[in-house]
Amino acid sequence: MSGYVARMRHDGPPGRSAEYDLLVGSAARRWASIDPLLPEPSHPRLSTHPLLTVSDEAGRPVAAGTMRYSWYQPGEVGRTWGVPDQHWLTPLVGGPDPEGALDSLLTSWRDQLEKLPSGTGSESAAQLTWPSRDVCGVRPLQRHGMQPITVLAARRQRRGVPPSLPPRDVTMRLADIHDLAVVVGLIMEEHRYEEFFGGVFVQPETPEQTRRVVSRALTRRPSWVWLAERRGRPVGLLWVSPPERARWAAPLVKAAPAAYIGYAVVAEEERGRGIGTALVSQAHQAMDSHGIAVTLLNYSVMNPLSGPFWHRVGYRPLWTTWEIRPALALR
The missing domain is CATH 3.40.630.30 (Gcn5-related N-acetyltransferase (GNAT))
Known part of the structure; x- marks a missing residue:
């Protein structure tokens, strides 16, 4: 894990396009092998949301995460479903060591949250969604203090x-x-x-x-x-x-x-x-x-x-x- 380098970008996806395709392809193969109901992972798109990237010692991206912030003021419908300040990360993790890559991505996310001038008080939360059967993510998520709160469950036709x-x-x-x-x-x-x-x-x-x-x-x-x-x-x-x-x-x-x-x-x-x-x-x-x-x-x-x-x-x-x-x- 010590060889990983994390960066935050506002101008586009990390590395060369071919290298980034390798990251998406790596994640897609892992998802397909663990759960046939998972969709194809999508490429993060930079718009108004910053993108965290993690690269290995050769500069190849092994993880990326889009940061998103939502704030719900009193009276808004969204306030019923969570704390007012919600910080979301949408992770995409690949490479030969997905556990280490996710760990580095979460460390980088924590560093970025610490730099924010507001929105991280007592009524805030850091949240992300992870494939339930992708067990390589459990230990890094726990190490960073996160806990599972909700499950999106699926039922196939006639089951x-x-x-x-x-x-x-x-x-x-x-x-x-x-x-x-x-x-x-x-x-x-x-x-x-x-x-x-x-x-x-x-x-x-x-x-x-x-x-x-x-x-x-x-x-x-x-x-x-x-x-x-x-x-x-x-x-x-x-x-x-x-x-x-x-x-x-x-x-x-x-x-x-x-x-x-x-x-x-x-x-x-x-x-x-x-x-x-x-x-x-x-x-x-x-x-x-x-x-x-x-x-x-x-x-x-x-x-x-x-x-x-x-x-x-x-x-x-x-x-x-x-x-x-x-x-x-x-x-």
Whole structure:
């Protein structure tokens, strides 16, 4: 690792084009060998974001990372989903020693964060997303103090448990605009539960922001929001974004088309009774019949319910987001 040289660039990718292609090709081969669902790695593009590069003793690039900063002021929707000051690194790591290259890249990132005049206080975080099966990254990420916080999980078409019927007195249907208050209430219950795990921060504006998003979704036909009711009382929901409304997720996975499950909620007093499994089964049948090749969703690593449930119904980790708070705690 001591032979690596790190630089920050604002004017273009590191080294000669052919050498940079070697870095991308090296990362692509490693990704393809560890996980067939990973997409082809893309070339970082310098626009308004600086690029960190790590080169070996011969000057060949072995790692690159695009730095991005987001700031959410009070009242913004993004404030519900994280701390106000978010520092992101998008890493691309190759070469014969990806563990050492990533370690050097993280050291360089820490040095750059220390030079920033603001945005690194107590309500800040340093974050990056790493392929879940690329285990060579785990030790350097841990050495630098980062911890896994969320997983993007994937399910291939027709994978998972066999179709499941709901409990005898539970019915399921697609929600519509008349269910607005019910759907918002269930989602806010989920938000409040997720606050325990540090990934959601309910703000005074969150209920109204949620109501506006739900209202748009429920006016569509079909809504792709399934509602479970026990004798007419709402007890759970599952909200799917079909491929045309999940285009942002398409570059994260090789299979296509891709759908995304944004919410799966079962009321606290109803958990463990098969309602969640029945909702997922209903949604899976609909997605499989529409030819959706892969379904994605996020869950918190610390949530004791989410991971076991989603693994049981056919999902497995694809990408893991690592984080450290505050950003300057990065070692």
